[in-house]
Amino acid sequence: MYSQNRRKDNTEKIILIMLVINYSFMIFSALKLKWSTWLPTFMVAVAAVSVVSYVGSYFDYEGRAKLNSILIVVCFVLYSMHTGDIGAIIVPFIAQTVLIGFYDIDGILLYNTIALSVIVFYHAVILKSFTLSSIDDVYNNLVPIGNAYLVIYYIHLLGVRRRRRDKRLGQVEKELKDAEQSKDDFMANVSHEIRTPINSINGMSEIMLQNNPDEKTRLKVENIQMSCKRLNSLVDDLIDFSDLRTGKYEINVSKYSVDSLINDIVEFAYVLRKNKDIEIIADCDSTIPCELFGDEAKIKRVVYNIIGNAAKFTSIGCIAIKIGYRREFYGINLVITVKDTGIGMDKHNIEKIFSSFNQADTKRNRQEGGVGLGLPIARAIIEQMNGTITVSSEPAVGSEFKVVIPQKVANQEPVISAEFDTDENVLAYLDMEQFHLIQMRDEYKAAIDNMSKNLKIPMHMCHNLAEFKRRVELNRYTHFFISYAEYSEDKTYFNELAEKENNVIVVIDREQEEKIESDSIIKLMKPLYVFSAAMALLGKMDEGRNSISTDNYDKFTAPQARVLVVDDDKLNLNVAVGLLKTFEIEADTALSGEEALKMADSEKYDIIFLDHMMPDMDGIETFRRLRKKNGFYFKEVPVIALTANTVLGAREMFLKEGFENFLPKPVEMSEFKRILKTYLPADKIIMVDSCAGKENDCVKTLQAKEQSPQTKMADFIDYKQGISYCGSRETLMKILKIHIENGDSTLDKIKQAYENGDWKNYVIYVHGLKSSMKSVGINKLSDMAKNLELAGKKDDTAYIKENNDAFVSEYIRVLDGLKEMFKGEDSGKTQRALAQLTSIQSDELSAIYSAFEEAVYSFDENNMLHIINDLNGCSYGQVVLADRTGQIEQKIKNSDYMSALDMLKKIIDELLLEGDDNA
Template sequence: MKQDKRILTFTLHLLGRFMIFFAILLLIGFALQSKMNDSLNREVEKFSTHQGEMLAFVYHNLLQTEIAELSKTATLIAAEKITPANGVQSISDKGQLGGLLDINGQSIWGVALPAEAKLQCARTLQGEPNWRYYKDVGLVVMVPVYQGTTVRYVLCKLHTDSSLRDKSSPFQFADKKDEENILLYDTRTQQVVVPFENYTSSPFYDADKDSPLGLDQLLSKLDNAQEAAIFDPKINADYVLYASPIPDTNFIAIGYREWRSVVTGITNIHLIVLWVFGLLVVLFCVFILYAFTNQVAAEESTALREARDEALRANQAKSDFLAHMSHEIRTPLNAILGMNEMIMREASGKLKKYAFNIKSAGETLLSIINDILDFSKIESGKMEIVPVSYSLSSVLNDVYNMVHYKAGQKGLAFHMNVDPDIPDALIGDEVRLRQVVVNILNNAVKYTPKGSVTFTVKSQGTAENDTLELEFITQDTGIGIREEDKEKLFAKFQRLDIEKNRNIEGTGLGLAITVKLTEMMQGSISVDSIYGEGSTFTIRIPQQVEKYDPIGDFNTRIEAALKEEENYQESFTAPQANILVVDDNDMNLTVVESLLEKTRIHIHTSSYGKDCLQMIEDNHYDIVFLDHMMPEMDGIETLQRAKNLINSKCKDTPFIALTANAVAGVREMFLAKGFNDYLSKPVDGKTLERMVQKYLPPEKIEAAGEKSAEATTESTPAETPSPADQQIDLPTAMQYCGNNEDMQKKFLTIFVSRREAVTKQLENDLNTDNINDYTTHVHALKSTALSIGGIKLSEAAKALEMAGHAYCDGPEEEKADNLQYIKEHHGEAMELYAKLADEAQSRFGIS
């Protein structure tokens, strides 16, 4: 009994002491919590004061930018480079109304302002650009327009109340955080100029005073300081209020930021004081560490975001570069390969052989371009494997034609051994299969200084489930590969043994692309090499069998294919068909017309989108080929407008895009925009015929008939001016037209005949400061001038084009210099154009 009593007494004493200790800790905790909250609130106010400074700085920059843009327009009006009406129109937009006032504040052009705006106008007449807000009207900025040293007019711009509340307004912070609300307040009119979304229904709207919450307290603090911040639970227990005046205006920026977004993790602090006092110190240290970690994390997040943005900009720059280079190189290649194909169709003997060599070299150049573009597609994940029915013998024939010529140039023996029992009719991606094989063979030829390259094709095992595995073996007697370099062999942009191979051309992408494509086709690639003796590459790719007819004697097939190549015969005729080709480059139009000439199709052409719309409204066409990049109205916009024409006679006509850009995703982009198909430049004659035959109505297609003999005319030698005055470089011109003198004269005639129209268009673009269209038109002049041998004119146009690109896309501070360059050198280019036209008449008899 006594024992139990002692236990009870001990327990009560222990409990009493615990309660006293707990009470003391609780008091300490409440005191600590109060001190911490006061300290944190002061820090929150300091932080928010800084936020107010930054917010005022941002608004000030926005307002100054508006004044600067308006001042530029005022300067143009003062210099009479644009009319006042055009100046007012240029600054007007949806919700943003421009106007020109006289010295009495009366509207001359554009928006009319309320009577009280005269005071603002009078101040502006003293030479001071300024801002004012007018209730139920909007925000007005005014700048003076000088006439000499005297202010003659006042240029103004009104941001209406509705536009200020729109999310697209430059004064709205679309990327602000959800825990922050920002508005712009006018102390002169005591009105909110730019409210945040749902301002009047938010807890920060004081309905009794019709003003922002806490305005009086903020204004009172601003009387004694440049910035102010308040955290007062009586005003709002969850938000910090801050404000800062905007220099040179009557406006102040006011913000409401959630308290917890500034200081996080400090909740229910009274629970912490239940621990011993020593743990409170530890927890305080943890808090400091936590706050520090948050700051570091925020800085790291900013750095990562900047790095991401930089990576995105770099990737976009790469894509833009690839698209630009694709267009720049493919446009002249289109003329070269297209005209060369016409030579191959008509020529014979040595001329036929020379044309065939041009074709091989051109296709090699095209393959280098495609390597770079294909790698871009693979990196972006947009490369696709497209299985189709194909003839293996046709693929191997193309491979032979591409590689045999290169090997012969280096004095190498090229042997091709094909198993005659392999089925010829297969199903797979013949384009990628051909690319893989050609890449390996070109690599073997490239790194074999002497000896031979042997290419063996056979099938591995027997066909099961209509599938077989093709095996391509490439053996060379080249330089071989070191053992330690084999791991780097298939790396992108990697060149091995640089010192020995420094004179060998290449991008270093071929093998990397080959490996990726082989893997995408479920195949494999291996290499066996002895340094100094040679290498053997083995590629295995599974393919489906369509028919089991064997390929037979491949050498016989090569001879047959060459004979077929030598005796071109159009695949069909369609004398009742009508097609329209739209391209701003006359050479491209000539290429398409020439390639389809013997199909007897009626070909109509147009150089501009607007002409195309008129033609399809007046006439029916079975197919419309539409170039992508054209001035004024590009191919995509032209297509969209064509689809919306009510009276169009081409409602069901297929539209096919013509493009020199072959970057990743271009096919999907054109199909998504409404095109039925697309054709990549340089245009191949057979591909063009297949495309036309695919989309022509079947009833208009006839079997190919006998070709009619065409009369040829002998050209008369022309008088050649002195080399110093010569504008047309004949070797360059003949290179671009496949050494066909009639074709060269045809190109030259087209070029000279368009001189007046081209000159007028360029001068119109320059006089209206439409540098974007000017750059597009001078780009076309550069390409076509080079195609007819006008090297000097082409170089002058190229310099103008580069200045135009720099003006449109370059730094703002360099725009004036680039525009000045264009205006100073435009006349020189036009003089070269005139000299070239005169020479064409005197030297070649072109009228």
């Protein structure tokens, strides 16, 4: 529409200029031939009307065209009446007719036809300026007049044909737009339909991981999550590719933190290489401005695609990520380089990798999957951000991608501004011979050198263990950096060094953590880069991650918060409720917008999570009705849009409607946590580390809130430490119960090994006890076990014999204390078993199973728990059902519904079988 209006405007402008010239010639002729003075005056007025109507935009395009056509033919008729020769009139008339034809309006040439007929009649009848008495008269007069009529007809035909063509083109354009809109609607619906089950699977996986499954189960669940993310990434690629092709892809500029960007990139790379024998080497400039203006999500998308491509085609060696910058007049150029030691490419294939649906070597690498959209999308996004991407590669050597993205600076402070003590002195031992590729050695050396320069701390490198030991003896160092390979060379030496120096830092993979024997050693998870190294040097390591601590990542709970989740899919509701339980939030749920509005009337919620696509009343309509309700609460309650539709414009649409924020499905736990922390009232958020400096008060509060009167705080447990290590009170309680169950057996093993002088197994048993007791806050027993372990490793049997009895006595005291702590629970079970219970028959058991089965297949967790709770208040014959159903409730809470169903089936079968035997 815009281009069509622009074309009409240009056409009208040209016609108006030519008409003014035409008027000028007629006015000049009238003045020269000294015609009546009113005629040139009239023509000047007519020309002025034409110009003013255009400049003032009076009438529409068609109205002005008809006005100008009428005015020019009137002037031309008047002009022709003062001209005695009709032949002199025909040629300018034809020119004026062609000019009017450019308006391309149906029927407008009728004015010219009428004008020509008037002129011919006037000259033939009134002026008698020509006759048809001879052949020459016919040729000289009739032929030009006939040609004038033919020109009018030809221009009319051309206009008709052009308008028909434009009409057909307009119809085709409309059909194309309709098809494009249909495609967008299809993509949105497909995105929603695919993301909904992905969200369910991913959410259930997240809930299972939150419940600390065994290692085998955890591996399977993580594989499920990885497959979900891969499928979700494919959907994103298809949608983004479509948006980029149609020019609808937008860059959303906002302020973001560079440390978050870098941490996410490095962590993504590490997770991606999990199943491959490759190293991730990160080299980050610590002087990058800490906050920039740009589209962080798009930048991560680009880098993730490049790293993903590198991981696909690298099976051995390393992926080196370098993040730096260059100062520019507008801010900085963010420079990100990804280099790999993969299969590489020749020049011909380099030209192909940025083509859509293309891979450089499909036959050789088809097993890696993908549809060949990652790199084309990355380049298109970078170009939209006015950046550049270059690639260099060599077959069998590797590839290097370099991305340069202009960014404005929001905060000039460097991303790491920590000041280290001037006497910091680091000794590092890295055996480069463990890396077979020269490229890996070079990348590691460059990264370590840059890290030392960035942190402005001297770092002395050793190349073998003998050199390391010699330097330790000769000089004083504040910190010692080694990797697991170096630690394995002489574990005893490094364990003892850690006991003396307390600053031995071992860089390890996640799965190597349990192999570090000394608790005094600081474990730094790979990949090592400037952020994690800075934290280790500052003594601010955060358990389980390498990122610099920020408020956004602090753990918190909100047990007093009121949250409503609205979704028409029960499974999605279960996922959301399960995630909220991580924060001790008991959420209300609604299956429709209408139900949500009724619940909002009766309860004041702190946050409402509202699904977008719901039948009858969608999320937007529900939101509008909520905001129209009378009362301050309905105008201010934070409403977060939940949607699986993340095509272009979704976020803007929700924010324009007035939603506080937008949470895409599948829900990412970190984003979910950010939303909760941002929009929940501050007075309802309880930080996990809020006990700092108030330990006694905090312990009392925890006791009062979370412990029954019978479960008094034992003097042998640091309750706060136990919760910190275990992550939650529930997990701590579970582990303590396991210690009660296994304690007597472990104690017997220790006694047996001591009596047999089996010091090797003795050390193994006390080592295990040392770690397990430390993890639940039983520090005294852990320290005693640690000393006995060290004595065993040094073959100091005298120390063991002198202290074993005290150790055993302390262990017995701990076990007795733990049993006393849970005595209240056992007493409660006994009382319940002795209480009057409802007796049920075999047919009722079958009915209960059927109801439970229906609840399982409906993913109705609340109903499952309700059925089991009712069952716990019953007996079957002489059997107290609560004694057999204890694990079912836990399986339900762990979202392991099918196992719960199988267990209930097994219990019922056993009960029926026992009933038959008794009969």
